Amino acid sequence: MRIRLNDRMVEVDAAPDTPLLWVLRDHLNLRGTKFGCGRALCGACTVHLDGAAVRSCSVPLAAVGGRAVTTVEGLSANRRHAVQRAWIELDVPQCGYCQSGQIMSAAALLAANPAPSDADIDAAMAGNICRCGTYVRIRRAIHRAAELLRGGE
Amino acid sequence: MDRIESAPVPAAAECGQPEGDDALNRRQFLGAATRLGGLVLALSLPLPRTARARSNPASAELNAWLSIAPDDSITILVDRSEMGQGVFTALPMLLAEELEVSLDRVAIVAAPVGDAYFNAANGGQMTGTSNSVQDAWVKLRTAGAQARSMLIRAAAETWGVDAAACRARDGAVIGPSGARLSYGALAERAARLPVPQQVALKAPNEFRLIGRGLPRTDTPAKVDGSAVFGIDVRLPGMLYGTYAQCPVLGGWPESVDASAAQGMAGVHSVLTLDRGVLVLAEHYWQALAARKALRVHWNPGPNAHLDNAGIRALLARAADTDPGLVARSDGDVHSALRGAARTFSATYELPLLAHATMEPMNCTADVRADRCDLYVGTQAQQLSQAAAAVPAGLPPDRVAVHTTLLGGGFGRRLDIDFIPAAVAGSKAAGRPVQVIWTREDDMTHDTYRPPALERVSAGLDADGRLVAWQLHITSPSVTARVAPPVVGVDASVVEAAIDMPYDVPNLSITYTRQEIGIDLGYLRSVSHALNCFVIESFMDELAAASGRDPLEFRMRLLDKQPRHRRVLETAATLAGWGRNAPGRHQGLALMEGYSSKIAQIAEISFDAGKLRVHRIVCVVDCGRMVNPRIVESQIESGIVFGLTAALWGEVTIEGGAVKQNNFDGYRVLRANECPQIVVHLLASEEDPGGIGEVAVPPVAPAVANAIFAATGERLRTLPLGRFKPRGA
Numbered sequence: 080m081r082i083r084l085n086d087r088m089v090e091v092d093a094a095p096d097t098p099l100l101w102v103l104r105d106h107l108n109l110r111g112t113k114f115g116c117g118r119a120l121c122g123a124c125t126v127h128l129d130g131a132a133v134r135s136c137s138v139p140l141a142a143v144g145g146r147a148v149t150t151v152e153g154l155s156a157n158r159r160h161a162v163q164r165a166w167i168e169l170d171v172p173q174c175g176y177c178q179s180g181q182i183m184s185a186a187a188l189l190a191a192n193p194a195p196s197d198a199d200i201d202a203a204m205a206g207n208i209c210r211c212g213t214y215v216r217i218r219r220a221i222h223r224a225a226e227l228l229r230g231g232e
Numbered sequence: 233m234d235r236i237e238s239a240p241v242p243a244a245a246e247c248g249q250p251e252g253d254d255a256l257n258r259r260q261f262l263g264a265a266t267r268l269g270g271l272v273l274a275l276s277l278p279l280p281r282t283a284r285a286r287s288n289p290a291s292a293e294l295n296a297w298l299s300i301a302p303d304d305s306i307t308i309l310v311d312r313s314e315m316g317q318g319v320f321t322a323l324p325m326l327l328a329e330e331l332e333v334s335l336d337r338v339a340i341v342a343a344p345v346g347d348a349y350f351n352a353a354n355g356g357q358m359t360g361t362s363n364s365v366q367d368a369w370v371k372l373r374t375a376g377a378q379a380r381s382m383l384i385r386a387a388a389e390t391w392g393v394d395a396a397a398c399r400a401r402d403g404a405v406i407g408p409s410g411a412r413l414s415y416g417a418l419a420e421r422a423a424r425l426p427v428p429q430q431v432a433l434k435a436p437n438e439f440r441l442i443g444r445g446l447p448r449t450d451t452p453a454k455v456d457g458s459a460v461f462g463i464d465v466r467l468p469g470m471l472y473g474t475y476a477q478c479p480v481l482g483g484w485p486e487s488v489d490a491s492a493a494q495g496m497a498g499v500h501s502v503l504t505l506d507r508g509v510l511v512l513a514e515h516y517w518q519a520l521a522a523r524k525a526l527r528v529h530w531n532p533g534p535n536a537h538l539d540n541a542g543i544r545a546l547l548a549r550a551a552d553t554d555p556g557l558v559a560r561s562d563g564d565v566h567s568a569l570r571g572a573a574r575t576f577s578a579t580y581e582l583p584l585l586a587h588a589t590m591e592p593m594n595c596t597a598d599v600r601a602d603r604c605d606l607y608v609g610t611q612a613q614q615l616s617q618a619a620a621a622v623p624a625g626l627p628p629d630r631v632a633v634h635t636t637l638l639g640g641g642f643g644r645r646l647d648i649d650f651i652p653a654a655v656a657g658s659k660a661a662g663r664p665v666q667v668i669w670t671r672e673d674d675m676t677h678d679t680y681r682p683p684a685l686e687r688v689s690a691g692l693d694a695d696g697r698l699v700a701w702q703l704h705i706t707s708p709s710v711t712a713r714v715a716p717p718v719v720g721v722d723a724s725v726v727e728a729a730i731d732m733p734y735d736v737p738n739l740s741i742t743y744t745r746q747e748i749g750i751d752l753g754y755l756r757s758v759s760h761a762l763n764c765f766v767i768e769s770f771m772d773e774l775a776a777a778s779g780r781d782p783l784e785f786r787m788r789l790l791d792k793q794p795r796h797r798r799v800l801e802t803a804a805t806l807a808g809w810g811r812n813a814p815g816r817h818q819g820l821a822l823m824e825g826y827s828s829k830i831a832q833i834a835e836i837s838f839d840a841g842k843l844r845v846h847r848i849v850c851v852v853d854c855g856r857m858v859n860p861r862i863v864e865s866q867i868e869s870g871i872v873f874g875l876t877a878a879l880w881g882e883v884t885i886e887g888g889a890v891k892q893n894n895f896d897g898y899r900v901l902r903a904n905e906c907p908q909i910v911v912h913l914l915a916s917e918e919d920p921g922g923i924g925e926v927a928v929p930p931v932a933p934a935v936a937n938a939i940f941a942a943t944g945e946r947l948r949t950l951p952l953g954r955f956k957p958r959g960a
Binding site: 093109200205217 | 314315316317318453455456457459460461463466497516517588591637638639861862865866870873895896904906909
């Protein structure tokens, strides 16, 4: 099976029922996408399918079809995406395990809504759990990323 | 920004096997230094480390943290596990401060197991009790200063000048004539010099790094997916494993029919171990699929009838019948209670909690004939080594522990129950094995935070002043399981109670140990969270009973505690204590823990009977701060962690099995539920206190006290989130 992954076509040799999460991690060695719950409850495995945030633990390989998969590794070269820059500027991560998922959710939010309100952020980020409690900084960093996207410094 | 090196783990993992006996020792004790082609200052081989460490800890181990390569690359080994609390930044800052290098020039790697890395306060190479900075505060600055002194002397000898005329600056030594030699050029010569026994440490006004909110060294790798956690380790030929354990805690597999599983795609083997069944496959998803096809007859063991009501009854019976061991006794509490104008008593109960780290438990092992390499996110390197040695059939010193980043620790990774199956699997399969617990495995086989039943009595004199305080704690002892024997009182059970800051002339803290039959563990802030909830809630009860404002009531008892007064007063000012908006209600809590002082004020409302926490104001005096930015984030972190436990935290057991098995049943705070958090850090010149846990405990009593202010109802049981005010 072939999928479109981070702007290239890749061949995958996995059973069609294999969740995209494990295809990425075990078959394609893209380990930035994390396993947290296996049931789309925590958001650690968030990736983009055609730009929309999805929980890769609950998307079987067979359901990917021709849609473009973007993982945290494909978000930018050299951490240049505005969300990554804001995350670095505010030192958002603590343990860091959930952060790939947080970043992918935030990036999808900003792509759809370049100037989100706190309520928009809450709604978009409620599916991403962080046990270290980085929520306060995540909210601030999303506003900062929005500013960076608008060309502010 | 490329400062962090998550090597040695990924490097070692991807380079295949280290070689032979010498390689093990070198890898064990020199870490990345050997690969950098440099040297480890003052750490000579062979290593009489144990003797040196024990006879003279101030000199022998000093530069086990530092290597400098000829190309000027500087590597600092960090001997505490990075689990979000910032040790990969704060500890290198201490050494770099005295070494006179900037942090962005330093590569940071996790230290191997070694005596130099022993944490005396924790009794081992362990990350816990919020004491990483306290343990390193003098040790790592001294190590940096010794290295600097040796580099200066090496330069002085090279130039034939007086060392006193040379100075170190920004990774180089500068001579009297302005000549400059970089550390890389000097390191080899410096390493042959004796380690100076007396070095002067900088005065605080000379600090260039300490006290600054420098960026974390681990952030860049944590925003692009390149950070390597235990679950991310990959070894050539590695199998993936899933480990089925008896749903009833303490049970074991009686018989296993693996015939259907064995033939499934990718399945390598099925192993029945003492406590569970391990399925190994080429890919994790294949292992999970095969696990579903197992037919296991479990022997439930002794806990088949255990449930929460039974646990509660056990604790209550013990509390009723056992007077308890005395943990602290001041004055004569019994006479004082008899003579008090008014007395009050209450019983508080606290639930079992799960750690629920975001990264489920996992371990990767590679067992060979004469060695075992263990790749694991652990808070306890030596315990991990010992846990692997047994199933590997090797002495502990043949087990190399490679500590990865931890996807959350919170005390869960002080335990080692997730290690043996990976080792047994690798030994049996003859290949590296990574065992990953599912979220369900992780949540139903945690080492839970112990429950407690606490009875508290107090007496007020005619003036409304607190004259007697008696607290009887009944709870299991984690320490008795993980570090037996415990003689007398388990100090970790009575913390925050025996060092209660209030001035009470007659005070008694007693402890009755009552086990409940299941394995329990330390959870972030340990018993501070239990005891602070009881103390700060009951203080509020007493304030209300004596008709005093909760802040004023406490302040009267803090005459001898200027630092506590200051955090409380500052919090009251910042939160606008007593000036809450209509419909908003405030509650406060104060605590001392880990040598830090903390006050929190929660502001809540009830909207159509639904509790909402709007804001938590927190003031901390944690002594001198190495990195205030990390301190602030740790306080935010502790508040969110504490609020999760306060509102929703409760593990329920039915028939010996844990009911909650994922984040739907075990609710944790989400972004949309996170209140505004205001953190104010007080400047202080005291020695550093701990900051990783101290913000957790005050949240629950502050919120419970706010609920009392709002409704007049006193909640003596956690969690609080299910509370509905009368008439709502």
